[in-house]
Amino acid sequence: MPIPLPQSVADVEALACHRAVQFAAKVGLTRVVFEGDSLIINALTSDSGELASSEAVLEDIRVLILGFQSVGFKHVTRNCNAVADALAKKVRSDVGLQVWLEEIPSDITPLVLRDLH
Template sequence: MGELDRETIYGLAKGQSLWTKCCSKQETNCKSLRVLRPEQGPHRQDSSSQWQPLPSSVCKINFDSALFMKEQRAGIGVAIQNENGLIMVSSSQQIPLPGTVVEVEALAARKALELALDCGLDRVILEGDCEILMKTLQTTSKSLAQFGKIAEDIRVYASMFQDISFSHVRRNCNSVAHSLARRAILSPHFLVWMENVPPDVEPVFQADLRSLP
């Protein structure tokens, strides 16, 4: 599928669910998914420099940000992949430039979980290359940093998954999300691609796919 049409983008802005669109080609599997509150807190995973095979029915969510200082804007990118590394949904969004780099990363992480919930996913691994943010999310203590309120929002979203873990990865393992964040300067809209990435990010995704063991 390609880029969502204006009607769907409007629906996203109004908070409507991506469930039916996200599951159009995976209806059998998606019907069994449900959003449950986990009995335990999120798991921690250490930094990784290569793809780690995922357990069955677990999706990997990568997020990243990009700064456009001249325009006083920032971009956030999200890529959600299934256990085989194939794209389920990807997104790119341009936002006003926050005060700190970590704030932009936190906003990207929050958007990533919003998107995953809209798709009806309930077992996920959230991966990002901002070590400060990921270490914060791997703890249960409140953060007094400037991005603390956003981190609390992320924890609220995390509680809506049946199973979730937070993993810090190196930049080379986050290239698709980073490319999606950088392309946000091209459009002021929140753009979503179902089971695909935009054409200009496709070479990055294919290179990432070829690197899988």
């Protein structure tokens, strides 16, 4: 889903993480792990206060995750995040909300398969 352009890259990443947490809750997931290669993941796991401009969104994420039975945030390197990167690029060219629960877009499938092996 497109996100209106905020002030910084960290703000965009915080909003994207927030939307992911909201979506997971909305579809009824109870045990989740959110992966990312951004400072946002580190801010959520360390509570460092380094991202003052995103603090309100981070605090909202912290409240939302209380509704999950099990939740984790995992920092992964950018090259291990190829699927998320491809989906982010894909959404730039598409309009509106898109959800794939059972089928993967054909252009993303090779990246998912590579991730599984």
